Every structure is written in structure tokens, then in C-alpha cells.
Amino acid sequence: MKLLLINHYAGSPEHGMEFRPFYMAREWRRAGHQVLILAASQSHVRSTQPQPGGQTIDGVPYVWYSTPPYAGNGLGRARNIFSFCRQVWSDADALAENFQPDVVIASSTYPMDIWPARRIAQLARAKLVYEVHDLWPLSPIELSGMSPIHPFALVCQQAEVEAYRDAHVVVSMLPKVHEHMAGHGLDLKKLHIVPNGIALDEWMDAEAGHSEALNPEIATHIALQRAGGRLVLGYAGSHGLPNALDVLLDAAKLLQASPEGQKIAIVMVGGGHEKARLAERVRSEGLSHVSLFDAIPKGQIPALLGQFDIAYIGWQRTPIYRFGIAPNKLMDYMMAGRAVLHSVEAGNDPVAEAGAGLTVAPEDPVAVAEGVLRLAQCSPAERTAMGQKGRAFVLANHTYPVLAQRFIDALN
Numbered sequence: 289m290k291l292l293l294i295n296h297y298a299g300s301p302e303h304g305m306e307f308r309p310f311y312m313a314r315e316w317r318r319a320g321h322q323v324l325i326l327a328a329s330q331s332h333v334r335s336t337q338p339q340p341g342g343q344t345i346d347g348v349p350y351v352w353y354s355t356p357p358y359a360g361n362g363l364g365r366a367r368n369i370f371s372f373c374r375q376v377w378s379d380a381d382a383l384a385e386n387f388q389p390d391v392v393i394a395s396s397t398y399p400m401d402i403w404p405a406r407r408i409a410q411l412a413r414a415k416l417v418y419e420v421h422d423l424w425p426l427s428p429i430e431l432s433g434m435s436p437i438h439p440f441a442l443v444c445q446q447a448e449v450e451a452y453r454d455a456h457v458v459v460s461m462l463p464k465v466h467e468h469m470a471g472h473g474l475d476l477k478k479l480h481i482v483p484n485g486i487a488l489d490e491w492m493d494a495e496a497g498h499s500e501a502l503n504p505e506i507a508t509h510i511a512l513q514r515a516g517g518r519l520v521l522g523y524a525g526s527h528g529l530p531n532a533l534d535v536l537l538d539a540a541k542l543l544q545a546s547p548e549g550q551k552i553a554i555v556m557v558g559g560g561h562e563k564a565r566l567a568e569r570v571r572s573e574g575l576s577h578v579s580l581f582d583a584i585p586k587g588q589i590p591a592l593l594g595q596f597d598i599a600y601i602g603w604q605r606t607p608i609y610r611f612g613i614a615p616n617k618l619m620d621y622m623m624a625g626r627a628v629l630h631s632v633e634a635g636n637d638p639v640a641e642a643g644a645g646l647t648v649a650p651e652d653p654v655a656v657a658e659g660v661l662r663l664a665q666c667s668p669a670e671r672t673a674m675g676q677k678g679r680a681f682v683l684a685n686h687t688y689p690v691l692a693q694r695f696i697d698a699l700n
Contacts (some may be wrong), residue, residue, distance in 0.1 A: 289696075290322045292389035294405050295369030296372050296396035297334075298327035300345045301586060304335030307616070309395065311487050313348045315692030323348060324387055328355040332365070335559075335583065361432065362641050366440060368400060376404040384411035391699055394455075395419035398498040399447035406454055415699060417453035423468060423611060424448065430608040431530065449473055451500075457698055463611040464635030479700035483616045485686035486623045494590035502591040506581050510595045513553035518577070520553050521629070522596035524589060525621040527560035532602040535631065537569055538653035539660065540578050548661055552577060554600075559583040559593060572659065593624035597671065598645075598663050602631035605650040609634035619686050622678030627671040629659050 291313075298309035301617040313323040329340045329352045357373045358364030359533035376383075390500070392414050394405035402418055409416040416480075427443040427445035434441050436583040452458060452474035459482050460469075470476055493499060501507075510520055527533055533556065543549025554577060563580070570578045575638070584592060593599060599621040603609060621628050622638070628645035630637065639645050646663055663671065684690075 289391060289699075290324075290387060290389045291316060291391045292326070292383065292387060292405075292408065293325050293393045293395060294326045294376060294401050294605075295393075295402065296328045296398070297331045298325050298350070299331070299352075301336050301346070302336065302345055303338055304399040304586070305333040305616075307487075307586075308484060310345065310348055311485075311601075311688040312444065312692050312695065314346060315688050316696070317347055319692070319696070324389075325350045325431075326353065326376055326383075327351070328353055328368065330355045330357045330368055332358070348351045353682060358572075361428075369396075369400065370397075373400050373404055374402070377407060378408040380404060380411055383408050384414075388412055389414045391415045391417060393417040393419055394451065395421070397421045398424050399444055399451050402447050402451040402455070406450075415456045416454060417449040417457045417459060417699065420460040420462065420465065423462070423465065423608070426468070427608055430606055431604075442554060452478075455669070459695060459698055461614040462612040462635075463614075464610065468611060474552065480694070482691050482694050482698065483686060484616050484619055485688050485691045486619045486682060488683075488689060489685040490587075491590060491623055499590050500585060500587035502588050503581070503584050506555070506584070506592065507595070509579055509581075510553075510555060516553075518551050518553040520555055520595060521598045521600055521627060521660055522593070523554075523558070523600045524592055525558045525601075527556070527558050527563040527566055530604055531560075531562075532604050532631065532651060533562065533566055534569070535602055535651055535653050535656055537566065537573075537575060537578065539656035540575050541573060542653060542657040543660060544575060544577060548664070549657065550577065552660055552664060554578045555581070555596075557581045558586060589620055589623060593620060593626055596624075596626050597668075598629055598660065599624070599626040600629045600631075600656075601636070602656070603650050605633060612636040618683055622675075623682045625672070625675035625679045627652065627663055627666070627674040628678060629656070629663055631656050631659070638681065639678070642678045642681035644673065646673050646683065 297306045299305045300310045316323050338352045340352050343350045354377045355368045356370045390410040392405045394401040425441040453557045463481050504611050531543045567580050628639045630639040630647045631650050646659050648659040
């Protein structure tokens with residue numbers, strides 16, 4: 289089978305997020321399918337931007353379309369989106385004739401890529417698949433306050449409706465989308481849930497001692513905290529508003545005011561738009577047990593997570609999460625066998641489902657601080673047991689060999 293995957297933000301181990309397109313494509317190739325990824329040369333989620341043109345990474349072929357750079361979520365990003373979609377549309381005849389796909393997958397977070405994908409699928413007489421990362425335009429409306437009658441929201445809405453109408457198969461990473469999609473015209477017989485996951489072979493290599501060593505600055509800092517008798521609560525990921533890290537800092541202030549809380553060291557690793565502001569909060573508020581470090585290469589993540597006693601992930605309190613969540617970092621936390629403190633209110637909760645830690649209310653510093661202390665008061669054996677439950681859950685449900693096959697099964 290030949291699969292053409294259109295994902296504006298597709299990344300790779302060489303370029304950074306998004307990783308899912310690469311790992312899915314690699315598994316499909318291992319199963320004997322041919323794959324081509326179309327992506328933009330500029331993406332806000334990558335750590336390194338590729339050069340426009342063709343490139344093959346670990347056997348996975350890409351075409352990087354030249355798109356203008358941008359920052360933030362304003363006009364520049366919209367220009368970047370429409371540049372990519374326009375170019376793929378213009379190449380539809382050549383893609384249909386030269387690659388001759390059996391399946392065309394529109395998978396760019398925003399839904400407008402359904403239009404060039406549909407055109408290619410029609411020309412190639414291929415099956416059309418719409419893969420949903422987030423529900424647009426509902427996500428920018430509910431998360432960013434965009435007006436439902438904003439021109440960009442109206443364009444997204446039209447594209448979403450057409451995607452549900454015209455796709456032969458709809459794949460969603462979010463598990464609780466049925467009512468929303470049906471309300472926008474989807475025949476639910478088309479819908480299949482295929483969540484995010486982890487690259488099993490990379491974790492196996494790491495556990496065999498073949499992963500990158502952890503950044504010495506971070507490793508030394510954690511060792512010093514342990515030598516001081518502190519447990520390490522860690523966060524690894526983007527430092528943006530959706531990650532609700534102000535709540536973690538508010539909880540750190542509460543912890544610092546108590547004898548038990550002073551035995552907790554908080555380590556935050558990653559980059560993002562809010563990083564500088566959060567670092568200033570730590571400095572100005574004297575949060576002496578909180579330390580921030582820059583993002584590290586993906587190959588160091590297993591080594592980093594292995595140093596955490598408790599892994600933290602938080603969310604904003606927002607209605608959009610009623611449709612479910614599918615965070616990559618949570619899969620990594622659970623695969624690393626860490627006890628997880630999860631600050632969330634959502635349609636699903638993998639931590640609670642797996643018994644992998646403790647879930648507390650979102651945007652509630654008191655609840656987070658109390659949750660930290662409850663997990664800290666558990667014995668190491670109890671936290672290890674939580675972590676092993678999370679790991680078993682991921683191995684059963686969230687490895688890319690399993691997910692890639694579920695995707696192929698959905699096509700059939």
C-alpha cells in the first residue's frame with residue numbers, strides 16, 4: 289500500500305516535534321508499505337528547521353515545502369498555513385501521477401489540508417483519511433478566545449465539515465470526540481481512535497544502555513538535590529500557557545513554606561514562549577527549590593525521566609478537554625516507570641485508568657501541593673509500583689507498532 293501523509297508540522301528525531309508522523313511512517317515501512325511525508329519547512333514546534341526539498345530520514349522520505357517563517361499565532365502563521373496548502377494543491381497532479389498513492393492522509397492539526405488531500409485522492413482514485421489532532425476551530429475558540437465568526441475560524445469550520453463529509457476514514461487521537469463529530473456531520477462508522485504513543489525500540493535501546501547520557505549540568509544538579517535529602521519532582525516538556533506551569537510554581541511557593549515541602553526539589557526541563565517569564569518568577573519570588581533547564585535532545589529523555597521520583601503534568605481548566613487528551617509527554621512519563629502527578633479535568637485520564645499515580649484538580653495550587661506531598665509520603669516501593677502499572681499500560685496500548693497497525697486496520 290502507498291500512503292501519502294500530509295502533515296504541515298511533521299518532524300523527526302533530527303528536527304524535533306512532531307514525532308508521530310515519523311514513527312507511524314517508519315512502522316508502516318517496516319510492515320511493507322510505501323510512505324511519503326509532505327511537510328512545511330517552517331514550524332513553531334520544531335527545534336531545527338529543514339532545508340526545502342527532498343530528504344530521507346531513517347528510510348522515511350520527506351518533501352519539505354518552502355514556507356515563510358513566523359512567530360506566534362497571528363497573521364504570519366496564517367500566511368504560513370496557506371502557503372503550504374497552496375503549494376500542495378498545486379502539486380496535486382504530479383503527486384497523484386508520480387507517487388500514485390492508495391491512501392491520502394490529511395493530518396496537520398488545522399483542517400484546511402483536507403482540500404489539497406481531497407484533490408490528490410480524487411486524481412489518484414485513493415482513499416481519503418482525515419486525522420484529527422485537535423478539534424479546530426473549537427480549540428482556538430475555547431483556548432485562545434478566538435471569535436467563532438473570525439474569518440480564520442469560519443475557514444476552519446468549513447474545512448472541518450467537509451473533512452467529516454468527504455473522508456472515507458476519520459482517525460482521532462482524542463478518545464471522546466464522537467458527539468462533537470456527529471454534530472458536525474460525521475457518520476460515526478467512519479471514526480477510529482488511534483492515540484499517541486512511544487517508539488518502543490528507542491526505549492529498549494535506552495534501557496540497554498545505548499541512549500545519550502543526560503546533560504551533565506542537570507545530572508549534577510539532581511545528584512546534589514538527592515544528596516541534600518530531597519525527592520525530585522520533574523517536568524519535561526514545553527513551557528507554554530496550556531501547560532499551566534504557573535500553577536506548579538504557585539504550588540512550589542506553598543511547599544516552600546512547609547517543612548515537608550522543603551524536602552521536594554522541582555526540576556523543569558524544556559523551552560517555550562513562557563520559559564523566560566517563568567524563570568523570572570522563580571528568581572523574583574525566591575523559589576529556591578525550583579530549577580529550570582533548557583530543552584535537551586530527545587535521546588536524553590529516558591535518562592532524564594529515570595532521575596525523577598515524581599513526574600508532573602498539568603493542564604488548564606478548559607471545556608475543550610472534555611473531548612479527551614493525548615499528550616506525548618505523559619506516555620514518556622509512564623514508559624519511564626515514574627509515578628505521575630496529573631493535574632487535569634478531562635474526558636479521559638490515562639493516569640487514573642492505569643493506576644500510575646495521582647490525579648488532582650487543574651489550576652489548583654493547593655491541590656497540586658497536597659498531591660506532591662501525598663506521593664512524597666508514599667514509600668519508594670509504592671511509587672515504583674505505580675510507575676510499573678503505567679509502563680504496562682503503555683506497552684499494551686501505546687507503542688507505535690501497535691498504533692500503526694491499528695491505523696492500517698482502520699483503513700480496511
